[in-house]
Amino acid sequence: MDGQPDDFKIKGAAAIKRTHTPETCTICLEPITERAVAAPCNHLTFDFICLVSWLQEQSTCPLCKTQVSEVQYDWRSPDDYKTYHVPTREEGEKKREAPTGRRRPRRHPQPPPPAIEDPSLTLRREIYTHRLYALHIGSNAHSNYHSFTPADVRSSPTLQSRAKTFLRRELRVFPFLTPSRVDFLIEYILAILRNFELRGADGKAEELVGEFVGRENARQVVHELEAWLRSPFGRLGGWDERVQYKDRCGDRGKGEGGLRGGRDECNRHDVYAPMMSR
Ligand SMILES: [Zn+2]
Numbered sequence: 001m002d003g004q005p006d007d008f009k010i011k012g013a014a015a016i017k018r019t020h021t022p023e024t025c026t027i028c029l030e031p032i033t034e035r036a037v038a039a040p041c042n043h044l045t046f047d048f049i050c051l052v053s054w055l056q057e058q059s060t061c062p063l064c065k066t067q068v069s070e071v072q073y074d075w076r077s078p079d080d081y082k083t084y085h086v087p088t089r090e091e092g093e094k095k096r097e098a099p100t101g102r103r104r105p106r107r108h109p110q111p112p113p114p115a116i117e118d119p120s121l122t123l124r125r126e127i128y129t130h131r132l133y134a135l136h137i138g139s140n141a142h143s144n145y146h147s148f149t150p151a152d153v154r155s156s157p158t159l160q161s162r163a164k165t166f167l168r169r170e171l172r173v174f175p176f177l178t179p180s181r182v183d184f185l186i187e188y189i190l191a192i193l194r195n196f197e198l199r200g201a202d203g204k205a206e207e208l209v210g211e212f213v214g215r216e217n218a219r220q221v222v223h224e225l226e227a228w229l230r231s232p233f234g235r236l237g238g239w240d241e242r243v244q245y246k247d248r249c250g251d252r253g254k255g256e257g258g259l260r261g262g263r264d265e266c267n268r269h270d271v272y273a274p275m276m277s278r
């Protein structure tokens with residue numbers, strides 16, 4: 001610990017404080033649950049979710065107005081933490097364009113797709129294109145489906161790892177997310193799961209995820225993630241085979257969903273049960 005630069009002492013304090021004093025988040029004025037440190041200024045009285053949401057609007061520290069280049073979070077020890085690189089202005093603009101569905105021509109070529117794409121990913125894309133929502137299955141001993149709370153997520157490594165497994169595939173549905181953005185979003189959504197009811201009445205989770213993928217996509221990601229986490233499946237393949245979809249065409253008028261087909265096409269898929277063999 002000796003001889004470390006000052007900022008490490010500050011970060012060390014962050015890691016330690018996290019387990020003791022319930023300090024207040026400067027942004028939401030609630031006790032801090034997941035501490036984030038703004039770099040380079042090292043102000044540290046923020047929740048991760050609050051600070052990253054703030055930085056979507058302006059890239060300066062809420063306390064000192066210094067330009068924030070990265071956010072350090074998920075503190076385990078003074079030198080074991082994760083880093084979120086705040087997008088530069090240009091990256092930020094690209095991000096905001098993407099979810100509208102009316103993208104401007106790309107300035108850079110797309111990275112080449114992986115040689116062999118997971119066939120289940122194609123199905124997931126289809127489900128998003130057609131705005132299909134997994135049918136709800138009630139919680140009971142017979143179905144083995146169970147509701148969960150943020151506290152359940154905090155205390156269950158299994159739920160956390162299942163959420164990651166799901167999101168790692170699901171977020172690849174969106175071509176505008178770079179691999180590093182996907183990595184970040186997985187951690188970000190995990191933080192949301194630990195702190196908010198996924199489908200709470202305030203729509204908080206949807207709103208937060210919507211900043212990155214657009215509101216319509218976020219609503220669907222949140223719905224599908226909840227359906228998966230409530231299910232008894234440990235592997236995506238098992239869930240893919242069993243999950244059923246009801247068309248939600250009737251809701252589509254509200255948003256800017258990407259389906260170009262008309263209502264006729266919609267009705268043909270009234271109930272849609274994807275099979276792995278497709
Ligand atoms: Zn906060």
Ligand SMILES: [Zn+2]
Pocket residue numbers: 038041042043061062063064065066
């Ligand atoms: Zn600051």
